[in-house]
Amino acid sequence: LTRERYSVRRLPFSVVSEDDLAALERIVPGRVITDPEELEAPNVDWLRTVRGSSKVLLRPRTSQEVAHILRYCHERNLAVSPQGGNTGMVGGSTPVFDEIIVSTALMNQIVSFHNVSGVLVCQAGCVLEELSRYVEERGFVVPLDLGAKGSCHIGGNVATNAGGLRLLRYGSLRGTVLGLEVVLADGTILNCLTSLRKDNTGYDLKQLFIGSEGTLGVITAVSILCPPKPSAVNVAFLGCPGFAEVLQTFCTCRGMLGEILSAFEFMDAECMKLVGLHLHLACPVQESPFYVLIETSGSGAGHDAEKLSGFLEQVLGSGLVTDGTLATDQRRIKMLWALRERITEALSRDGYVYKYDLSLPLDRLYDLVSDLRARLGLHAKHVVGYGHLGDGNLHLNVTAEAFSPSLLGTLEPYVYEWTARQRGSVSAEHGLGFKKKDVLGYSKPPEALQLMQQLKALLDPKGILNPYKTLPTRT
Ligand code: FAD
Ligand code: MLT
Ligand code: ZN
Structure with a gap:
């Protein structure tokens, strides 16, 4: 559970001071968490593979509070790590060092539901399963479902562009999310929370934030199109x-x-x-x-x-x-x-899990699993393959008693090179977060990487939003 496993150095952000705590307390009174015990869980990822050392977690209730927090942090050069249900698979939702955790846990209000169009508007911290229940009682379903539904937040789902179990039928969130409200790094509230099916007025800015893993803005509200519940x-x-x-x-x-x-x-x-x-x-x-x-x-x-x-x-x-x-x-x-x-749960009980989430051509989808089983022999406890076959998405997982650098060395870059040769994706649906940020280049050309860095610099010039995540470490 150490960051030393990955070579990463703290960037020169400010350190939270007593004055900062007092200022944050004025923004979210009674919702500034500094108790080390309470901070234990939000500092560790679901897979228990990475651990941060944040000393502060904030629980805003409104978009305005998020805006105030970010305006303050931007001015003070304090780094922030947005967190939803903390079910992410790539270490994106936990701080790397002492970033302030901004949790959406209390942003769980449904704003509106339209029972003819099926458009649901809600705050980012609504738990997916609760949204599901709400719309199902009204004869609709959320177009997204996944094993983490009991904990993950809709904002986290959008921030990771989660795929899940219904993508084959209802398509990606890039199609079903109709609008977003996002707070930018400097505290500006970007209100693109429309509920229109069609809207070709200029660039579709919400797409920038879908799948941006908290590195470009904090999603505070979501408008999503829910299809009728199949009978x-x-x-x-x-x-x-x-x-x-x-x-x-x-x-x-x-x-x-x-x-x-x-x-x-x-x-x-x-x-x-x-x-x-x-x-x-x-x-x-x-x-x-x-x-x-x-x-x-x-x-x-x-x-x-x-x-x-x-x-x-x-x-x-x-x-x-x-x-x-x-x-x-x-x-x-x-x-x-x-x-x-x-x-996923069974694997996590089996030991340390090396997780790969790949898009591959269907006819080669399982080859890598058999190949690795032979290659790893007794070095691995289990080598398994499962996933969303209908979407061409393989989950290749390897378990071992404990983390081992030599096993990692056998798996990487082998798995990524293999995937790149098939012109596959090294992250089909989980994103890059902290653990996969340096493999982006296996699936995107240098020109795309450069444009991503430029967009990041434009939207978050001080780099305070989820630093050390998604984009490769600059050397
Ligand atoms: P978190 O884990 O808290 O955060 C994930 C990322 O989003 C982080 O980078 C974080 O900084 C950012 N973030 C969170 N909230 C916001 C916000 N409001 N604004 C900006 N950034 C934000 N994923 C799939 O794609 N398909 C699956 O089928 C699937 N099944 C899963 C099954 C299990 C049992 C588990 C544990 C996980 C599964 N996942 C799956 C992974 C995970 O659940 C998804 O990535 C989920 O969408 C994350 O939501 P979350 O609220 O837990 O986000
Ligand atoms: C799944 O499809 O079960 C999820 O993406 C989680 C995982 O890959 O284990
Ligand atoms: Zn999956």
Whole structure:
């Protein structure tokens, strides 16, 4: 849990003084946290791989308070680390040194919901699962879902451009987020919180902040388009004999389920072993080298069931699938989803986790997992592959008893070079944060990197917003 593992030096920001604490206390009275015990959790990331040493956490309630905080920090040259649910996978949400943590935990108000258009406007600190519940009671769904829903904030989701389990159906947040309110580094409030589907007036500035991981501004409110809640949902959990069959099942599925397909996820046998071992979840089908989870969402239960049974007959009959189970009731649907959603948790209980989140061409998606398994042999505890197959997104994870520089040396830059050769992405959905900032160059040309640095300098000339994150260390 040390930063020494990564070579990084503190930049010459000011150090928080007693006078600063008094000034911050005037901005957010009673919500300046300096108790070391309370600061323990927000200084450590979800994976417990990085630790900061911040001595101050602020809990603003309004955009105006965030603006006052940033105006003050900008003037005093104090660095800030924005934090939502602290579920990020790349060490982006925790301070690196003594940055002030600005938490959105108390910014959890729903501003409005329009029950014809489905447009939800809310503060950035709303927890995803709570938003889900709110709109579902009104006949809609949030177009985003992920395993961290119980803790992650919508602002954090937008800041990371989180992908998740519904992207196949509803697309990326770059399409469903209609507007944002953002506080810039100097405290300026940028109000682009519109709810329009179409708006081609000038540059689409909100896109700059989606996926910017707290380095360009603090997102304070979000306007998001929620689709109607599907009335018929089915989940099929299937076993496949090989990865070629997984791909064939995906092709067949797209052909036969077309417009009702809402998720296509996969996991390998090692993942299933780990969710069994660490979470005591039972495999619902015969043991197989691969498993796929297919979800359909539609408006006619009878129509969807008919389509699904035709599809199952086809894949079982042709040997693409060797065993399967189907769920139509909420409880069983949840149980099947848990097998896939809780892999992250099972892995974290297995030891130190080296995480890779790659976009790769579908036909090569699993090659790297097999390759690494052979390459690492007994040096790794487990090498697993799972992910959002329907989006071409592989989660390649390697576990070991503890962090080891030599294992890291075997994995990197090998994994990144392999990915770059396939013209893939070294971060499909988790972002770069602190841990991946220096690998951006594997997926973007130098001209793109330079423009990113220029945008950063324009929007945050003093570099106080989430320093040491996202952009490569300048040498
Ligand atoms: P945090 O972790 O607090 O912050 C993440 C980044 O955003 C940091 O750089 C932080 O500085 C910045 N940030 C946070 N809030 C703001 C704000 N208001 N303004 C500006 N910057 C801000 N990710 C996926 O993409 N798909 C998945 O399927 C997925 N599944 C997950 C499952 C589990 C079990 C876990 C633990 C994580 C998963 N993640 C997934 C990763 C993570 O949940 C997402 O990245 C999530 O969107 C982060 O939200 P958060 O509120 O926890 O943000
Ligand atoms: C997932 O799809 O489960 C998440 O992105 C988290 C992870 O990669 O472990
Ligand atoms: Zn994922």
